[in-house]
Amino acid sequence: MSNEPARIRHHVQHRHPDDVRFCALCGSEMRLRPVLPDARQHKVCTGCGFVDFQGPKLAAGCAVADGGRVLLLRRGIAPALGKWTFPGGYVDLGETPQAAAAREVSEEVGLAVKLGGLLGLYADAAHPRVVVAVYMAEPGSGMPSTSEEASEVRYFAPAEIPWDEVAFATTKEGLRDWIARVTRS
Ligand SMILES: [Zn+2]
Structure with missing residues (x-):
């Protein structure tokens, strides 16, 4: 086997554990x-x-908010290719969820963020194999941009969120909580 960077094969990953x-x-x-x-x-x-x-895998992401709108990316990779979600990904061993959330935003959309508090912890009740920690965040330096993992990046006001094209049950739940927070403050 070569030492080249490996591509993730989801059908193999899903056989674990x-x-x-x-x-x-x-x-x-x-x-x-x-x-x-x-x-x-x-x-x-x-x-x-x-x-x-x-146990479940821990993932972390950010609800990056600017002027009452939240940053979502259109997924450029499987699973849920072409659907919208928060920037986020798996927490590596030895990394805090906060550090992973900020790292994923930087990797996926090229934006440094200032983390706020925890928005919530989310798991899809039908398949609770992944737990997603979503943090509130504000944009820092950099402009949101696309990457291999994000084919489109934009901010959505609550009324603009394309619910039929939201990637995961956990994304939907997190977005509902985010809307509840920004509309009551
Ligand atoms: Zn043994």
């Missing part, structure tokens, strides 16, 4: 077993005893 078969530490087979103290079922290594506690 359910389809994990072998221990990441020693390579032995993993089997479902009840684990004490609460005897819930987890995959346990038959070799070294490592318990694979699977």
Whole structure:
């Protein structure tokens, strides 16, 4: 296998963590077993005893607001290609959610932001595999611009939000909360 940058293959990524078969530490087979103290079922290594506690992935993003309008990007990559969402992405291990939220805005739309407080934590109740932390933010230096991940970038007033073209259930929920905040202040 070459050392070239890898492209994400979503159909492969989505097999994790359910389809994990072998221990990441020693390579032995993993089997479902009840684990004490609460005897819930987890995959346990038959070799070294490592318990694979699977949890949701944490993502973070920003509701960047300017003059009562919120910045959304049109997704340039799968999933939800062509749909609108907040700039955001997965939090890397060793990174705070706040740092990840600001980094993703910079990477996706080329804008430095000043973070405010947490808008909310969101998970799609039908598939709660990802939890998204959305922070309030104000634009700092730079102008919003497109990237490989964002084919279009613009600010939307609450009445302009294209609800039928919003990417994820978590985006919709976050946008509703953002509107509730800006319209009551
Ligand atoms: Zn093991």
